[in-house]
Amino acid sequence: MATNPTFQLFSSSNDNSSNGSSLGLGFLDSPEPPRPLPPPPVEVLSSEHVSSSVKFAVEKVAIGELTLLKGRVNTKDVFGLPNSDLVPGVYEGGLKLWEGSIDLVKILEKEVHNGNLPFSGKRVLELGCGHGLPGIYSCLKNADAVHFQDFNAEVLRCLTIPNLNANLSEKSASASTSGSSEVRFFSGDWSAVHQLLPHINDGENNINGGKASGYDIILMAETIYSISGQQSLYGLIKKCLACPNGVVYMAAKKYYFGVGGGTRQFLSMIERDGVLASTLVSEITDGSSNVREVWKLSYK
Numbered sequence: 508m509a510t511n512p513t514f515q516l517f518s519s520s521n522d523n524s525s526n527g528s529s530l531g532l533g534f535l536d537s538p539e540p541p542r543p544l545p546p547p548p549v550e551v552l553s554s555e556h557v558s559s560s561v562k563f564a565v566e567k568v569a570i571g572e573l574t575l576l577k578g579r580v581n582t583k584d585v586f587g588l589p590n591s592d593l594v595p596g597v598y599e600g601g602l603k604l605w606e607g608s609i610d611l612v613k614i615l616e617k618e619v620h621n622g623n624l625p626f627s628g629k630r631v632l633e634l635g636c637g638h639g640l641p642g643i644y645s646c647l648k649n650a651d652a653v654h655f656q657d658f659n660a661e662v663l664r665c666l667t668i669p670n671l672n673a674n675l676s677e678k679s680a681s682a683s684t685s686g687s688s689e690v691r692f693f694s695g696d697w698s699a700v701h702q703l704l705p706h707i708n709d710g711e712n713n714i715n716g717g718k719a720s721g722y723d724i725i726l727m728a729e730t731i732y733s734i735s736g737q738q739s740l741y742g743l744i745k746k747c748l749a750c751p752n753g754v755v756y757m758a759a760k761k762y763y764f765g766v767g768g769g770t771r772q773f774l775s776m777i778e779r780d781g782v783l784a785s786t787l788v789s790e791i792t793d794g795s796s797n798v799r800e801v802w803k804l805s806y807k
C-alpha cells in the first residue's frame with residue numbers, strides 16, 4: 508500500500524488534510540499509474556458495526572440558508588493511510604468534503620425552490636458520494652428512495668451512514684418527522700457496481716407499475732477528476748438513468764490539476780456519444796479554486 512502514489516487534488520473544502528493550493532502540480536498531465544484491482548461491489552447495511560477506534564466528530568456546514576451536519580473522521584483511523592486526498596484504486600477521496608458537493612446542494616436547493624425539481628416520488632442515486640450531502644439533502648426533501656454509492660465500503664460505514672443519521676435525527680428533533688426515504692448504500696467500482704444497484708435502466712419500453720426503470724435523479728460531485736474513471740462512470744450513468752425523463756446533476760471543476768480530468772473531457776465524451784444533452788446550470792469563480800461548474804444532463 509505504501510507504494511501507491513498519493514494525489515492532492517486542487518482543492519477541497521476546508522477539511523482535515525486539505526492543503527491543495529500548491530500541491531498536485533508535479534503530476535500535471537503525467538500518465539496515470541496502473542491501478543490495483545478494485546474491491547468487489549458490496550451492499551453496506553446501515554446497521555454495520557464501525558470500529559470504536561474510528562472517532563466521528565459532527566460539525567455544521569452552512570450552505571446558503573441551509574445548515575447540514577457532517578462528520579469528520581481521520582484517514583489514518585479508517586484506512587491506516589496518512590492524510591492524503593486520495594490513493595488511486597485504494598482510497599478515492601470520499602473522507603473529505605469537496606467544494607463541488609456544496610455547490611451541488613446549493614443548486615438543488617435553488618431548483619427545488621423554483622419548482623424545477625420535486626423530490627417526492629423520485630428515486631435518487633448519488634454516485635461517488637463520500638459525505639453524501641446531496642443525497643442527504645434528497646432524503647430531507649422526501650425522495651422515495653436514495654441510494655448512495657462510494658468506491659470504499661469504509662467511507663459508507665464510517666462517514667456517509669453516520670452523516671445521514673445525524674441529519675435525520677436533527678430533522679426529526681426540529682420537525683417531529685423522521686426520514687421517509689428508502690436508503691441503501693453500495694460500494695464498488697463504477698465498472699461493476701451496477702450488478703448490485705436495484706434500479707437499472709432496462710430500456711425505454713420497460714415501465715413497471717407506470718414508472719420507468721432506473722433512477723429519476725443521479726447526483727454526483729467531484730467524480731470526474733480522473734480520465735481513466737470517466738468512461739466507466741458514464742457507462743454506469745447510461746445503465747442507471749431512467750429513460751426518457753431521468754436527469755443528472757453534476758458538480759465538478761473545469762480542470763483538475765495533477766490528474767488531468769475535468770468537465771471538458773467528460774462533456775466531449777458525452778457529446779460524441781450523442782445520447783445525453785448537457786446544460787450549464789452554474790459557474791462558480793469565487794477564487795477559492797479553479798473554475799467550478801454544475802451541469803445538468805438529460806436525454807436528447
Ligand SMILES: C[S@@+](CC[C@H](N)C(=O)[O-])C[C@H]1O[C@@H](n2cnc3c(N)ncnc32)[C@H](O)[C@@H]1O
Nearest residue numbers: 599600601604605608635636637658696697728
Ligand atoms: C473527490 S471524491 C468526492 C466525494 C464527494 N462527492 C464530495 O464532493 O465531497 C470522489 C468520489 O468518487 C468515488 N470514486 C472515484 N473513483 C471511483 C471509481 N472508479 N469507482 C467508484 N467510485 C469512485 C470515490 O469513492 C469518492 O467518493
